[in-house]
Amino acid sequence: MAFGTGCHLHLIDGSAFIFRAYHALPPLTRKSDGLPVGAVAGFCNMVFRYIEEARNGDAPTHAAVVFDYSSKTFRSDLYPQYKANRPPPPEDLRPQFPLTREATRAFNLACKEMDGFEADDIIATLARQAREAGGRVTIISSDKDLMQLVGGGVEMLDAMKNLRIGPEEVEAKFGVPPERVIDVQALAGDSVDNVPGAPGIGIKTAAQLIQEYGDVETLLARASEIRQPKRRETLLAYADQVRISKKLVTLDDHAPLDFTLDDLEVKDPDPRELMDFLHRMEFRTLTRRVAEKYGLAEPKAAPAAVSPTAAPATTADPAPAPAAPEVPFAPETYVCIRDGATLTDWLDRARATGWLAVDTETTSLDEMQADLVGVSLATAAGQAAYLPLGHVKGGDDLFGASEPAEGQMPMAEALALLKPVLEDPAILKIGQNMKYDWKIFARHGIRTAPIDDTMLMSYAMFAGLHGHGMDALSEEYLAHKPIPIKELIGAGKAQVTFDKVAIDKATAYSGEDADITFRLWQTFRPMLPRAHVTTVYETLERPLVPVLAEMEMAGVKVDTAVLARMSNVFAQRMAGLEDEIQTLAGQPFNVGSPKQLGEILFDGMGVPGGEKGKTGAYGTGADVLEDITTYEDTHPQAAKLAARVLDWRQLSKLKSTYTDALQTHVNPETGRVHTSYSIAGANTGRLASTDPNLQNIPVRSDEGRKIREAFVAPEGRRIVSLDYSQIELRILAHVADIPALKQAFLEGQDIHAMTASEMFGVPIEGMDPMIRRQAKAINFGVIYGISAFGLARNLRIPRKEAQDFIDRYFQRFPGIRSYMDETVAAAKRDGFVSTLFGRRIHTPGINDKGPKSGNARRAAINAPIQGAAADIIRRAMIRMPEAIRDLDARMLLQVHDELIFEVAEADVDRLIPVARDIMQGAADPVVHLSVPLIAEAGSGHSWAEAH
DNA sequence: AACTTCACG
DNA sequence: GACGTACGTGAAGTTC
Numbered sequence: 001m002a003f004g005t006g007c008h009l010h011l012i013d014g015s016a017f018i019f020r021a022y023h024a025l026p027p028l029t030r031k032s033d034g035l036p037v038g039a040v041a042g043f044c045n046m047v048f049r050y051i052e053e054a055r056n057g058d059a060p061t062h063a064a065v066v067f068d069y070s071s072k073t074f075r076s077d078l079y080p081q082y083k084a085n086r087p088p089p090p091e092d093l094r095p096q097f098p099l100t101r102e103a104t105r106a107f108n109l110a111c112k113e114m115d116g117f118e119a120d121d122i123i124a125t126l127a128r129q130a131r132e133a134g135g136r137v138t139i140i141s142s143d144k145d146l147m148q149l150v151g152g153g154v155e156m157l158d159a160m161k162n163l164r165i166g167p168e169e170v171e172a173k174f175g176v177p178p179e180r181v182i183d184v185q186a187l188a189g190d191s192v193d194n195v196p197g198a199p200g201i202g203i204k205t206a207a208q209l210i211q212e213y214g215d216v217e218t219l220l221a222r223a224s225e226i227r228q229p230k231r232r233e234t235l236l237a238y239a240d241q242v243r244i245s246k247k248l249v250t251l252d253d254h255a256p257l258d259f260t261l262d263d264l265e266v267k268d269p270d271p272r273e274l275m276d277f278l279h280r281m282e283f284r285t286l287t288r289r290v291a292e293k294y295g296l297a298e299p300k301a302a303p304a305a306v307s308p309t310a311a312p313a314t315t316a317d318p319a320p321a322p323a324a325p326e327v328p329f330a331p332e333t334y335v336c337i338r339d340g341a342t343l344t345d346w347l348d349r350a351r352a353t354g355w356l357a358v359d360t361e362t363t364s365l366d367e368m369q370a371d372l373v374g375v376s377l378a379t380a381a382g383q384a385a386y387l388p389l390g391h392v393k394g395g396d397d398l399f400g401a402s403e404p405a406e407g408q409m410p411m412a413e414a415l416a417l418l419k420p421v422l423e424d425p426a427i428l429k430i431g432q433n434m435k436y437d438w439k440i441f442a443r444h445g446i447r448t449a450p451i452d453d454t455m456l457m458s459y460a461m462f463a464g465l466h467g468h469g470m471d472a473l474s475e476e477y478l479a480h481k482p483i484p485i486k487e488l489i490g491a492g493k494a495q496v497t498f499d500k501v502a503i504d505k506a507t508a509y510s511g512e513d514a515d516i517t518f519r520l521w522q523t524f525r526p527m528l529p530r531a532h533v534t535t536v537y538e539t540l541e542r543p544l545v546p547v548l549a550e551m552e553m554a555g556v557k558v559d560t561a562v563l564a565r566m567s568n569v570f571a572q573r574m575a576g577l578e579d580e581i582q583t584l585a586g587q588p589f590n591v592g593s594p595k596q597l598g599e600i601l602f603d604g605m606g607v608p609g610g611e612k613g614k615t616g617a618y619g620t621g622a623d624v625l626e627d628i629t630t631y632e633d634t635h636p637q638a639a640k641l642a643a644r645v646l647d648w649r650q651l652s653k654l655k656s657t658y659t660d661a662l663q664t665h666v667n668p669e670t671g672r673v674h675t676s677y678s679i680a681g682a683n684t685g686r687l688a689s690t691d692p693n694l695q696n697i698p699v700r701s702d703e704g705r706k707i708r709e710a711f712v713a714p715e716g717r718r719i720v721s722l723d724y725s726q727i728e729l730r731i732l733a734h735v736a737d738i739p740a741l742k743q744a745f746l747e748g749q750d751i752h753a754m755t756a757s758e759m760f761g762v763p764i765e766g767m768d769p770m771i772r773r774q775a776k777a778i779n780f781g782v783i784y785g786i787s788a789f790g791l792a793r794n795l796r797i798p799r800k801e802a803q804d805f806i807d808r809y810f811q812r813f814p815g816i817r818s819y820m821d822e823t824v825a826a827a828k829r830d831g832f833v834s835t836l837f838g839r840r841i842h843t844p845g846i847n848d849k850g851p852k853s854g855n856a857r858r859a860a861i862n863a864p865i866q867g868a869a870a871d872i873i874r875r876a877m878i879r880m881p882e883a884i885r886d887l888d889a890r891m892l893l894q895v896h897d898e899l900i901f902e903v904a905e906a907d908v909d910r911l912i913p914v915a916r917d918i919m920q921g922a923a924d925p926v927v928h929l930s931v932p933l934i935a936e937a938g939s940g941h942s943w944a945e946a947h
Numbered sequence: 948a949a950c951t952t953c954a955c956g
Numbered sequence: 957g958a959c960g961t962a963c964g965t966g967a968a969g970t971t972c
Contacts, residue, residue, distance in 0.1 A: 594950090594951060594952070595951095613950085613951085614950090615949085615950065615951090617950085617951085619951085620951085620952085621951075621952060621953085622952080622953075649952080649953080650953090653952085653953060653954065654954090657953085657954070658954085686956085689955095693954085693955085695954095695955060695956075696953090696954040696955035696956085697954080697955075698954060698955080699954090699955075700954085700955080701954095704954080723956095728956090866956090869956095895955075895956065896955080896956045897956065898956085
């Protein structure tokens with residue numbers, strides 16, 4: 001059909017689809033050979049959805065997907081800097097470009113690109129031709145550069161948000177009708193495309209000027225009439241630059257196309273060709289959906305051959321993992337191991353392949369108290385077995401004891417067979433959260449090595465994107481939902497321990513865990529090098545497993561008598577305060593209830609300024625109460641009440657979270673407290689401590705600090721603590737390359753005083769402590785992605801003043817601002833930021849609009865700094881055991897920038913220099929910091945003395 | 948289970 | 957031009 005009146009042309013901005021797909025999806029790879037295909041998958045999904053949806057209502061008669069050919073166009077000849085600050089496409093995206101063209105053709109859509117022209121020029125040319133022929137045009141894109149084409153039968157469609165963009169929407173965005181958009185763009189410029197425009201003129205001002213003068217040429221001709229001196233000067237000075245900018249933003253609607261509109265007639269896809277392509281890409285879900293749509297059978301086996309066009313661009317990567325034929329999950333096929341011969345058979349399979357996925361089942365999540373119930377093994381996808389060892393029969397007898405279930409190997413016999421394999425240096429043991437299993441085996445005298453951990457692989461690749469628990473990983477990367485543990489042990493009060501679970505059910509569940517772990521490992525292994533995080537995984541994550549396991553098993557001695565005494569004192573003082581508080585309130589109420597307290601203060605006593613949160617309750621946080629304590633003159637009763645509540649809250653916190661709770665965490669067998677560190681808990685690379693959290697033991701208040709007196713060394717031993725001094729500021733000085741900061745650290749100066757001196761021009765000698773305090777707050781603020789609001793609140797000063805401080809700071813240290821800008825730009829471009837050591841922290845939401853993007857922005861600024869500090873102490877911890885091997889000393893705790901040891905009295909003076917050297921040199925040799933790292937040491941009978 | 952508060956670096 | 961903001965955690969208690 002010839003294109004004419006009544007025809008409707010769809011023009012799809014293919015390149016935008018690709019980048020959107022690439023950034024929206026995790027880096028998927030083709031299973032059989034590891035070829036990156038995430039963007040292709042997303043692209044296909046978007047095209048498929050487009051065909052399904054966009055064509056329903058207002059079906060096109062003609063359509064084309066248009067791509068950019070290369071980054072070199074006639075515009076780069078006009079202005080060499082045009083789009084020059086665009087980074088090259090990521091390594092793993094480049095091989096996907098030709099595949100998206102292939103995909104377009106597989107969907108039987110016209111696929112158009114042209115050397116020397118941008119996709120936008122082709123779209124402009126086709127849109128003009130269609131308009132002139134009397135047809136309608138819909139441009140599937142949200143690119144503002146295309147908005148100049150809107151009008152006269154041409155409109156845009158933002159496929160993501162399903163928004164139509166007509167002349168009104170364009171005018172809402174640019175403040176001028178579509179035909180004047182190029183004039184506004186020419187004035188405002190575009191930092192993304194590096195269109196210069198006129199400095200200091202943004203869209204708002206540009207729109208104003210164009211409304212007044214009509215277009216750029218008239219405006220420039222009459223520039224001398226402009227009243228505002230600044231605008232006038234700018235326009236006079238930058239007239240040529242604005243003229244070039246206009247040429248850059250004006251789309252060429254006369255590109256010499258080698259095809260006509262008639263060639264773009266819509267055709268249905270050939271289902272066979274489409275299926276063949278999707279199948280070759282190994283997109284299972286999409287293949288299935290297409291098969292359903294066209295009523296075709298799904299191809300069964302994975303394709304043996306790979307199409308020549310789809311070959312990876314590089315051959316430098318290691319050999320791909322063994323091709324994984326699609327094996328369905330079949331829990332009923334898992335083997336239950338009940339005798340030595342069967343166990344030996346499974347272990348021989350591991351000896352043959354060199355790998356073994358393992359998972360333990362126990363009676364508790366606390367590895368120090370958990371009893372081993374069973375071990376599952378997997379040697380290939382779908383090949384899994386379960387070895388029950390500690391299952392018991394259903395009912396308890398009169399004494400609450402229970403008999404072992406039948407058909408289980410004796411524990412000792414089974415472990416004797418397992419031990420040589422688990423310790424065999426030629427057999428890789430694969431686990432999900434291996435630290436748990438490592439500790440269980442260690443308590444049976446087995447040192448599991450070497451290991452791989454799928455949770456840590458996921459963390460190295462996807463930190464910030466999603467969690468790393470097995471269930472989530474299985475659903476995400478294996479498209480398989482595992483059997484929920486609740487189905488076996490129940491939940492809540494009715495929950496039972498795993499030893500009570502019937503062996504056949506345990507076999508299905510536990511075998512599946514090992515099976516999933518193995519398949520995840522197969523999936524992740526080729527992905528690590530492609531994400532460039534193999535070194536991170538191998539040097540910062542995996543080696544930490546045995547180190548942390550040993551620390552956790554060692555535990556720290558806690559003097560419960562000291563804690564109990566403190567609890568009693570706190571209880572008495574709290575009772576007294578409670579009486580006083582209720583008298584002041586004139587009624588009894590629960591002092592621990594923020595809701596009741598808020599109502600009494602703000603409704604009952606009439607304190608002004610109560611602010612309700614989203615739940616409708618008044619906020620009564622410490623900062624609010626502190627404000628109220630200053631209302632002595634207007635609300636003396638409330639001021640006093642607030643002060644008492646603050647005291648009560650402090651005691652309540654110390655008692656419930658620390659002095660009471662810590663006592664319950666003392667292990668009855670070891671008499672010590674064993675925390676658990678999560679390696680993949682914090683997005684930045686920091687560890688997190690749980691059950692109990694020993695990383696937030698009080699220290700800032702005198703009262704709280706006393707709790708550290710309960711963390712003690714046994715007779716004849718000492719606690720030694722070493723902590724990095726200002727490690728994050730040192731990292732900032734290095735990465736942002738700030739000469740003054742680096743110099744100060746090299747000379748061992750007081751960094752906050754130096755900052756104050758630089759900012760305010762006051763001498764360091766005899767400095768007002770107030771000024772130093774403010775500089776310190778700014779130094780910390782910088783690390784957190786400073787804002788005037790945050791600094792103002794922290795320092796309790798007007799926002800304007802805080803803004804002045806920040807301006808002054810950036811003026812004095814301009815490198816900090818450029819570092820921040822570069823970090824945010826990297827996050828927007830790549831979707832992640834990296835530390836000095838290559839750790840990746842993803843930054844979802846950084847490209848969002850709205851208030852949330854501020855959070856993402858600050859997180860992106862903070863992550864490389866906090867993350868590098870975390871990397872450094874990880875490196876120190878990994879080297880520490882070997883370094884202190886000959887000393888009677890062991891590492892017990894880590895608190896982000898501090899390491900705590902227990903050491904024989906006689907070895908204290910030998911430990912400190914050794915540990916200090918390891919910590920101070922921990923960045924070397926991978927990164928040579930241009931500032932020294934300093935670790936300060938202390939020792940004593942308790943943590944309070946050592947810190 | 949969600950929310951609030953508060954302990955740490 | 958308005959919006960909501962310091963970064964990263966975990967635990968306990970109250971409320972729904």
